[in-house]
Amino acid sequence: MESVANQRIARVSAHLQPPNSQMEESCVLKRTDCRAKGGAPGFKVAILGAAGGIGQPLAMLMKMNPLVSVLHLYDVVNAPGVTADISHMDTGAVVRGFLGQPQLESALTGMDLVIIPAGVPRKPGMTRDDLFKINAGIVRTLCEGVAKCCPNAIVNLISNPVNSTVPIAAEVFKKAGTYDPKRLLGVTMLDVVRANTFVAEVLGLDPREVDVPVVGGHAGVTILPLLSQAKPPSSFTPEETEYLTKRIQDGGTEVVQAKAGAGSATLSMAYAAVKFADACLRGLRGDAGVVECAFIASEVTELPFFATKVRLGRRGAEEVYQLGPLNEYERVGLQKAKKELAESIQKGISFIRK
Numbered sequence: 118m119e120s121v122a123n124q125r126i127a128r129v130s131a132h133l134q135p136p137n138s139q140m141e142e143s144c145v146l147k148r149t150d151c152r153a154k155g156g157a158p159g160f161k162v163a164i165l166g167a168a169g170g171i172g173q174p175l176a177m178l179m180k181m182n183p184l185v186s187v188l189h190l191y192d193v194v195n196a197p198g199v200t201a202d203i204s205h206m207d208t209g210a211v212v213r214g215f216l217g218q219p220q221l222e223s224a225l226t227g228m229d230l231v232i233i234p235a236g237v238p239r240k241p242g243m244t245r246d247d248l249f250k251i252n253a254g255i256v257r258t259l260c261e262g263v264a265k266c267c268p269n270a271i272v273n274l275i276s277n278p279v280n281s282t283v284p285i286a287a288e289v290f291k292k293a294g295t296y297d298p299k300r301l302l303g304v305t306m307l308d309v310v311r312a313n314t315f316v317a318e319v320l321g322l323d324p325r326e327v328d329v330p331v332v333g334g335h336a337g338v339t340i341l342p343l344l345s346q347a348k349p350p351s352s353f354t355p356e357e358t359e360y361l362t363k364r365i366q367d368g369g370t371e372v373v374q375a376k377a378g379a380g381s382a383t384l385s386m387a388y389a390a391v392k393f394a395d396a397c398l399r400g401l402r403g404d405a406g407v408v409e410c411a412f413i414a415s416e417v418t419e420l421p422f423f424a425t426k427v428r429l430g431r432r433g434a435e436e437v438y439q440l441g442p443l444n445e446y447e448r449v450g451l452q453k454a455k456k457e458l459a460e461s462i463q464k465g466i467s468f469i470r471k
């Protein structure tokens with residue numbers, strides 16, 4: 118009888134047909150003859166959109182994460198190539214590739230965490246909302262797959278516009294009867310990563326010592342850094358506050374313009390996505406005190422979704438924290454953020470309900 122390990126190797130081979138079969142023709146030993154043991158303990162993670170600008174470095178970094186035992190890489194193009202490449206890294210996770218819609222269900226079955234960076238990125242002159250037309254449908258299809266194949270998985274949604282794609286995902290899950298608000302998390306970690314970097318630069322600190330909560334959403338004025346709650350506690354001049362707030366809000370546009378038509382942030386985003394995914398996995402493992410910001414179903418404001426600090430645990434975002442005390446500058450920013458956010462959320466909800 119074929120061992121579990123050999124079945125696994127056969128499955129990997131099946132998804133890597135061209136390079137693998139050529140290689141094996143010239144080898145006496147086939148992969149199916151290898152003595153690989155069963156998978157190490159750990160979590161099963163799928164990346165949807167794994168061959169993209171974010172997907173590839175994200176896949177590489179997740180392959181390096183010791184909490185991951187199985188890594189599924191799904192895309193509509195080039196998944197076998199990325200999988201073959203990443204699978205040669207001598208780290209613990211077993212990597213399998215899945216190409217195109219017919220393989221979506223196999224990619225998702227049994228997953229603990231699904232990370233979604235699938236979809237088109239911005240070009241100069243576009244807003245994130247301009248991506249809605251294409252990305253809304255992509256997110257809907259992928260989330261239908263999640264609802265069917267791994268309804269208990271934690272979902273980390275990266276595809277823009279996050280302020281609308283998270284409500285879309287929530288509506289898809291509601292329709293399927295699988296919605297658990299604690300498990301659906303819009304990834305706003307890059308805003309926090311940028312805030313920590315830019316604040317550290319202004320204060321002359323090591324960014325690793327800085328922690329700035331960023332609340333609201335993930336587009337323009339909806340990105341609201343709470344500098345008054347920065348750690349270590351710091352005071353900022355009005356000019357510094359204005360400069361930092363604008364730079365954090367426009368961080369994505371800064372990269373889009375610098376890339377001049379070649380896409381948006383990919384490397385810093387992959388770093389941020391892995392930082393956030395690792396926090397989700399530590400929460401799933403039962404670690405205490407894992408707290409990060411995410412865009413999530415919320416009662417913190419009158420809006421149905423809002424990014425705030427959340428505590429990550431075995432069931433996902435087990436606690437959603439209040440905003441805490443805001444200064445006058447932040448209170449004004451909050452009003453602006455809520456106005457734009459309300460429209461983007463409604464647009465996402467209507468896309469599924471209409």
Ligand SMILES: NC(=O)C1=CN([C@@H]2O[C@H](COP(=O)(O)OP(=O)(O)OC[C@H]3O[C@@H](n4cnc5c(N)ncnc54)[C@H](O)[C@@H]3O)[C@@H](O)[C@H]2O)C=CC1
Pocket residue numbers: 165166167168169170171172191192193194234235236237238239248252255258259274275276277278279304305306307308335380381382383386
């Ligand atoms: N949440 C955040 O902070 C950030 C979000 N983003 C967003 O992430 C998304 C991806 O950005 P990039 O990786 O730079 O784009 P990209 O175009 O380089 O990669 C996207 C990948 O998605 C794949 N894809 C398209 N349709 C698919 C489908 N139906 N199923 C599976 N895969 C599919 C493409 O084949 C491609 O490989 C964009 O929407 C971008 O705006 C980007 C940076 C930060």
Ligand SMILES: O=C([O-])CC(=O)C(=O)O
Pocket residue numbers: 238239245277307368369370372373381382
């Ligand atoms: O700006 C974009 O289009 C990509 C993104 O969300 C970011 O870099 O924050």
